[in-house]
Amino acid sequence: MAQLLQAAASVFCTTGYTAASTNAIAREAGVSPGTLYQFFPNKEAIAIELGDRLVHEMRETYGEALAPVEPGTSLEEAVGTAVDRFVDFGCRHPVFFALTHGPDIPGRIAEEHDALHATLLSRVEALLSSFAPDTPAADVARTAQVCLSTYKAGLELVLAHEGAERDAYVRELKHLLVRYLAPMVGEHAASRSVHPWIDTP
Amino acid sequence: MAQLLQAAASVFCTTGYTAASTNAIAREAGVSPGTLYQFFPNKEAIAIELGDRLVHEMRETYGEALAPVEPGTSLEEAVGTAVDRFVDFGCRHPVFFALTHGPDIPGRIAEEHDALHATLLSRVEALLSSFAPDTPAADVARTAQVCLSTYKAGLELVLAHEGAERDAYVRELKHLLVRYLAPMVGEHAASRSVHPWIDTP
Amino acid sequence: MAQLLQAAASVFCTTGYTAASTNAIAREAGVSPGTLYQFFPNKEAIAIELGDRLVHEMRETYGEALAPVEPGTSLEEAVGTAVDRFVDFGCRHPVFFALTHGPDIPGRIAEEHDALHATLLSRVEALLSSFAPDTPAADVARTAQVCLSTYKAGLELVLAHEGAERDAYVRELKHLLVRYLAPMVGEHAASRSVHPWIDTP
Amino acid sequence: MAQLLQAAASVFCTTGYTAASTNAIAREAGVSPGTLYQFFPNKEAIAIELGDRLVHEMRETYGEALAPVEPGTSLEEAVGTAVDRFVDFGCRHPVFFALTHGPDIPGRIAEEHDALHATLLSRVEALLSSFAPDTPAADVARTAQVCLSTYKAGLELVLAHEGAERDAYVRELKHLLVRYLAPMVGEHAASRSVHPWIDTP
DNA sequence: GATGAATGAGGATTCATTCAT
DNA sequence: TATGAATGAATCCTCATTCAT
Known part of the structure; x- marks a missing residue:
């Protein structure tokens, strides 16, 4: 989860919030998109x-x-x-x-x-x-x-x-x-x- | 065209560039999406x-x-x-x-x-x-x-x-x-x- | 009209029927799209x-x-x-x-x-x-x-x-x-x- | 994927490459358009x-x-x-x-x-x-x-x-x-x- | 008759989200 | 619990066609 937040931070930094895709965040975090959604209900929540x-x-x-x-x-x-x-x-x-x-x-x-x-x-x-x-x-x-x-x-x-x-x-x-x-x-x-x-x- | 630029300005202001949709701009300008593309080749051009x-x-x-x-x-x-x-x-x-x-x-x-x-x-x-x-x-x-x-x-x-x-x-x-x-x-x-x-x- | 057919022939030759656009044909013929439609009801008719x-x-x-x-x-x-x-x-x-x-x-x-x-x-x-x-x-x-x-x-x-x-x-x-x-x-x-x-x- | 290629083959056969729509291929394959794009980056790739x-x-x-x-x-x-x-x-x-x-x-x-x-x-x-x-x-x-x-x-x-x-x-x-x-x-x-x-x- | 801007449905493609495994 | 294929609505953009001038 810290992993995910860190990945999100990294992606948000480079692409901005809107252009950041949850898949990109999951990939950056080294997990599957499904896993991301077990910690956060949606992109906004991240x-x-x-x-x-x-x-x-x-x-x-x-x-x-x-x-x-x-x-x-x-x-x-x-x-x-x-x-x-x-x-x-x-x-x-x-x-x-x-x-x-x-x-x-x-x-x-x-x-x-x-x-x-x-x-x-x-x-x-x-x-x-x-x-x-x-x-x-x-x-x-x-x-x-x-x-x-x-x-x-x-x-x-x-x-x-x-x-x-x-x-x-x-x-x-x-x-x-x-x-x-x-x-x-x-x-x-x-x-x-x-x-x-x-x-x- | 001024109409379109104005609409684009308005939409960019409220949603930002990335989240702005060309359809939204067209709608704001009161024209169809096709019309927009007779003046601009793509969103970036606007x-x-x-x-x-x-x-x-x-x-x-x-x-x-x-x-x-x-x-x-x-x-x-x-x-x-x-x-x-x-x-x-x-x-x-x-x-x-x-x-x-x-x-x-x-x-x-x-x-x-x-x-x-x-x-x-x-x-x-x-x-x-x-x-x-x-x-x-x-x-x-x-x-x-x-x-x-x-x-x-x-x-x-x-x-x-x-x-x-x-x-x-x-x-x-x-x-x-x-x-x-x-x-x-x-x-x-x-x-x-x-x-x-x-x-x- | 012969002009249009000739233009159509040229465009069909280079792009094929499906990929040929009526606008391209009109442009090739040196007329406006509207003019084309005064001679032909639609693309197929051409x-x-x-x-x-x-x-x-x-x-x-x-x-x-x-x-x-x-x-x-x-x-x-x-x-x-x-x-x-x-x-x-x-x-x-x-x-x-x-x-x-x-x-x-x-x-x-x-x-x-x-x-x-x-x-x-x-x-x-x-x-x-x-x-x-x-x-x-x-x-x-x-x-x-x-x-x-x-x-x-x-x-x-x-x-x-x-x-x-x-x-x-x-x-x-x-x-x-x-x-x-x-x-x-x-x-x-x-x-x-x-x-x-x-x-x- | 074989499913998709087969569907594409079928659609290409009946409509030709240009007129074939990716949605039609997906439908023929019984999947959603999004699924098609998990296997192929674009229509050409198919x-x-x-x-x-x-x-x-x-x-x-x-x-x-x-x-x-x-x-x-x-x-x-x-x-x-x-x-x-x-x-x-x-x-x-x-x-x-x-x-x-x-x-x-x-x-x-x-x-x-x-x-x-x-x-x-x-x-x-x-x-x-x-x-x-x-x-x-x-x-x-x-x-x-x-x-x-x-x-x-x-x-x-x-x-x-x-x-x-x-x-x-x-x-x-x-x-x-x-x-x-x-x-x-x-x-x-x-x-x-x-x-x-x-x-x- | 000619024009060309306007239309809007449709097509390619993306992506947030779900769910069977 | 983790996965990742599947989803489908939404986006950008095209183009056959229309219509006011």
């Missing part, structure tokens, strides 16, 4: 189970990565940790993006993913609030959304490169986020090593 | 024609949006214009993203898109170089990549909202980019209203 | 009209070629004339074979062709009877069938070659028929330049 | 497999039928044996002709068939040479071609009849060939029961 596991692991990853920071943690540190974890996760599970993007993925996964997104969102919001308690909730929510989107886009870029170049992109992604967030958290993080940012007046 | 038109329009859009800035233009202005154009384009052509993502889109489109990407990239690089002439080429290239990815991700976020909320996201996207780029262009844009950024020492 | 004309011309050709021979005509002369006409006809109308062979031609043509075949058969029978009046009718009929089949097969062989080689095959075809028929007509054609054949005793 | 088997069997048939004759074998015997085998083969495999004629049969089959034709041709040539060693090669080749064509045409005639009538046609076919060849082999077969033929002087 993607859902896969998604569930990813989401679960992601939740754990972020549970730690986005946990409320201890007082005194700098923005750089917080962002750095989160990005590193995110990158690590993305490297270990390239399927995640095959199941995340694309309008042709099963509804259940979309829901699952939305739920994950919402969770992450609230964590990021909490984090942001701890850094900038006075910011209106709507702004925090929006900023969190932007952060998540940026995360994902940046991660794809990171994964598209290797070695030193990958590391360079990781640094850029951190800069991108830190610089974006600095003004918001600036006043409440005067102890940081970055100059306060003067936003559009 | 996507390609659609992609060509989008790329063409995108090229024009960017030709103006990313044109070398006149001396004296601020980073904010340059980014603001580019983002506005990009957003406008995205609003008018939501298909663009359906044909851009996904591993199962026809090779021709991928090429076309890669070519477009390369073009945009070199324009952004030129723009960045004009703002920060002393930056090493490799860094400029990487920064341009990050900008483009951020553009795209931000645009999706923008398109997912409407009205005032959309405008707010547009502002955030501009901030995101401006803040990211400010340190790089900082020394050459001392006249700007942003403080120079002190990067990782 | 083949039928074509077949009719060929059969008509063939009938005339054979009317003369297989006409009752004047007394004193040798077998060689009779066969030689018939073969020459047949070959000439085949050279001018290569379609004939496209519409003659193959199990996928319309029933009407088959009938037409069968009628032609029957006509030719009775002429050949008459000819044979005039050469060998004492032969039983059943034998004459069978021999006539063999002659016709041999004719056709030989003709295809002839048409497959050109120039001197074609002429050589024409000669062989004549030999084939003359030698086959000689024993049957031998006794009644003692004046011929061939030795009588002593058949299976 | 014809090719069928053709291969026929060609293979034909080769064996002819390997024996056209083997170099032992010294002392008469022309009648040689022809008689070959025709009998050919007829037997044709009776058991009427498809052979459906896949042999027609301009729309798959290229692979045409090649296969051409190869077979060439093989048969060289065997017939060898046979003829053994009977008439002094005949120029070009003449032998031509005569062999005529023999093969006559074979095929005669066989179709034979297959079109049954019982005693079929036997009668078989005899006629043998006569046709023996009489055609007698003059050529005459001098070297003086011991035979046929009179030498005096050809065009």
